[in-house]
Amino acid sequence: MKLRIRNKKAAAAQFFLHLSMAVLLICMVYPLAMALWNAFKTTYEYDISKFYPTLPLKLANLSTAFSKVGVYLYNTIAVAVFGITGSLFIAALASYAFARMDFPGKALFFTMVLCLMMIPGILTLVPQFLMYRSLNLNNKLIAILLPQLTMSPVGAVFLLSMFFKALPKDLFSAAEIDGATDFQIFRLVAVPLCMSILITLAIQQISALWNDYIWPMTVISTNYTKLTVSAGLIVEFRNLYSQNMPVTYSGYLIASLPLVLVFLFGNKFYIQGLISSSIKM
Amino acid sequence: MKRSLGWRIWRSKKAYLFILPLMIGAVGFCYYPAISGLVTSFFQWDGTGEKIWLGFGNYVELFRDSIFLNSITTMIILLVPRLLIGIFMPLLFAELIFNTRNRRVQSFYRVAILLPMVAPGVVGMLIWENIFEPTSGLFAQLMHFLGLVPEGQVVDFLNDSNWVIPCIIILGFPWVNGTNILIYLSGLTAVSGEVLEASQLDGCGTFRRIFRIDFPLILGQVRYFFIFGLIGLLQDYGIQVVLTNGGPGYDTYVPGRYMHRLAFSSGRYGYACSIGMVLFVTILAISLVAFRLMHYGPFARAQED
Numbered sequence: 001m002k003l004r005i006r007n008k009k010a011a012a013a014q015f016f017l018h019l020s021m022a023v024l025l026i027c028m029v030y031p032l033a034m035a036l037w038n039a040f041k042t043t044y045e046y047d048i049s050k051f052y053p054t055l056p057l058k059l060a061n062l063s064t065a066f067s068k069v070g071v072y073l074y075n076t077i078a079v080a081v082f083g084i085t086g087s088l089f090i091a092a093l094a095s096y097a098f099a100r101m102d103f104p105g106k107a108l109f110f111t112m113v114l115c116l117m118m119i120p121g122i123l124t125l126v127p128q129f130l131m132y133r134s135l136n137l138n139n140k141l142i143a144i145l146l147p148q149l150t151m152s153p154v155g156a157v158f159l160l161s162m163f164f165k166a167l168p169k170d171l172f173s174a175a176e177i178d179g180a181t182d183f184q185i186f187r188l189v190a191v192p193l194c195m196s197i198l199i200t201l202a203i204q205q206i207s208a209l210w211n212d213y214i215w216p217m218t219v220i221s222t223n224y225t226k227l228t229v230s231a232g233l234i235v236e237f238r239n240l241y242s243q244n245m246p247v248t249y250s251g252y253l254i255a256s257l258p259l260v261l262v263f264l265f266g267n268k269f270y271i272q273g274l275i276s277s278s279i280k281m
Numbered sequence: 282m283k284r285s286l287g288w289r290i291w292r293s294k295k296a297y298l299f300i301l302p303l304m305i306g307a308v309g310f311c312y313y314p315a316i317s318g319l320v321t322s323f324f325q326w327d328g329t330g331e332k333i334w335l336g337f338g339n340y341v342e343l344f345r346d347s348i349f350l351n352s353i354t355t356m357i358i359l360l361v362p363r364l365l366i367g368i369f370m371p372l373l374f375a376e377l378i379f380n381t382r383n384r385r386v387q388s389f390y391r392v393a394i395l396l397p398m399v400a401p402g403v404v405g406m407l408i409w410e411n412i413f414e415p416t417s418g419l420f421a422q423l424m425h426f427l428g429l430v431p432e433g434q435v436v437d438f439l440n441d442s443n444w445v446i447p448c449i450i451i452l453g454f455p456w457v458n459g460t461n462i463l464i465y466l467s468g469l470t471a472v473s474g475e476v477l478e479a480s481q482l483d484g485c486g487t488f489r490r491i492f493r494i495d496f497p498l499i500l501g502q503v504r505y506f507f508i509f510g511l512i513g514l515l516q517d518y519g520i521q522v523v524l525t526n527g528g529p530g531y532d533t534y535v536p537g538r539y540m541h542r543l544a545f546s547s548g549r550y551g552y553a554c555s556i557g558m559v560l561f562v563t564i565l566a567i568s569l570v571a572f573r574l575m576h577y578g579p580f581a582r583a584q585e586d
Binding site: 027029098103113118120121122124125128131147151154210229237260270275 | 286289290293295296297299300302303304305306307309310311312313314315317318321328374377378380381382383386390391392393394395396397398399400401402403404405407408409411412417419454455457460463464466467470487512515516519522523537540541544545550553554557558560561564565568
């Protein structure tokens with residue numbers, strides 16, 4: 001009897017839980033869904049029915065929008081491919097040395113890297129801009145690529161070296177006995193074993209690159225065709241009231257598509273990597 | 282036999298080669314700008330002409346500058362609710378997902394909360410700008426419906442001193458942050474099943490369990506989000522850049538936004554750098570105190586090793 005009451009109570013609690021989750025998820029999805037269906041409306045339809053989806057779909061919006069945001073997308077993908085591979089390679093190589101090798105000054109160098117985590121981006125924004133300008137790198141795509149290769153690795157080193165350190169020692173001594181060089185051990189033993197955390201870091205860096213607009217808008221102030229996607233969207237679609245809103249939403253949609261792909265393929269690794277790294281918290 | 286330092290350095294040349302690319306980036310592109318920012322903050326400089334030495338002049342001016350002083354107040358008003366939201370909303374979602382009995386539905390929830398990550402943050406903000414649109418936006422309709430704004434009255438929410446701050450805080454409702462929810466969830470999953478079962482047998486209700494068992498065990502995650510949320514929000518002015526431009530008037534100016542304008546619109550690079558330095562010192566002090574009080578952070582962990 002008592003058990004049945006408890007079961008009923010538990011079922012009621014579960015019902016309440018699903019209800020609140022459903023409400024919250026609808027609140028979360030609705031603005032995104034609105035953007036999605038409005039991307040395929042004519043301006044007239046948008047004016048009368050923006051709160052719900054209608055047919056037919058005006059697919060021409062997509063091509064109009066692509067002609068506007070395509071160039072930003074291309075820039076971002078180029079930076080993502082070269083910048084993030086490079087950044088993770090640099091970070092992994094150094095983390096491997098910090099975790100597995102012994103050399104004079106190791107503690108000093110490692111502390112130097114850790115201390116950088118205490119320097120906020122806001123302190124370096126203005127001087128960094130001045131530096132790029134004096135090197136004549138502003139208004140060029142390389143001004144967005146270089147921070148990927150120089151600043152992003154710093155943030156990844158701490159986590160990566162923790163993972164390399166946690167790998168069992170026997171693996172490394174076995175490889176050494178087989179006559180593998182340090183770089184071979186790094187490439188063939190250490191990196192494959194840390195693939196899930198590397199993918200997690202890659203996803204984090206891609207999403208940071210996709211989302212950043214302050215640095216791109218700062219360093220690229222005239223030559224707008226070199227902007228990355230977030231900054232491009234602001235420059236292109238900022239003037240809200242004189243705009244063709246459906247085309248704007250199509251632009252948002254196109255800008256998001258590559259991230260959708262990244263998440264479709266990466267969400268499993270991302271969840272796994274986050275879980276394995278946060279247990280160390 | 283003790284070998285000489287030179288010999289040991291020569292023998293580890295490979296290790297130096299491994300860390301070389303990282304260290305070039307760290308010294309040349311992270312340390313150098315930070316130090317040059319410090320130096321520039323002592324000068325008056327328009328970016329092209331001659332640098333004029335001011336000593337602490339910029340700092341003295343800064344603490345008499347009413348725009349800067351007001352921007353600090355605005356920052357705190359925006360920071361407190363957003364920090365609390367950033368800590369507790371992911372926790373709420375994580376608890377809801379964790380307490381879901383049906384495994385299938387649970388894994389659906391776990392993927393669903395990642396959904397907003399596929400849209401760039403700017404897209405989210407611009408969609409919300411449209412929600413705040415004065416005449417036909419979703420927020421205006423809702424306010425009419427709730428009677429908070431009388432029918433027929435048009436409020437330009439992002440351009441109205443009374444509305445702009447609440448709007449910035451509401452922006453992003455229900456503030457789903459997939460990454461943080463997952464981090465909480467993994468902390469909760471680490472709570473051992475035996476403990477949970479024992480608590481259930483002893484008649485411990487869900488809420489009591491959350492406060493007595495879950496919360497202490499995920500304190501590490503809560504501390505993490507507190508410290509890094511604070512550091513992030515102290516320097517955040519992203520919404521201001523995209524939506525309000527600091528306005529109406531100076532209503533949404535925060536120090537970061539002011540710094541940005543001083544450097545890139547007014548060309549007062551030295552003065553802007555002094556704001557950067559003040560923020561840096563503030564953030565450093567807060568994080569050192571927080572790390573010390575909470576026994577947390579990379580430094581605490583480095584010592585443990």
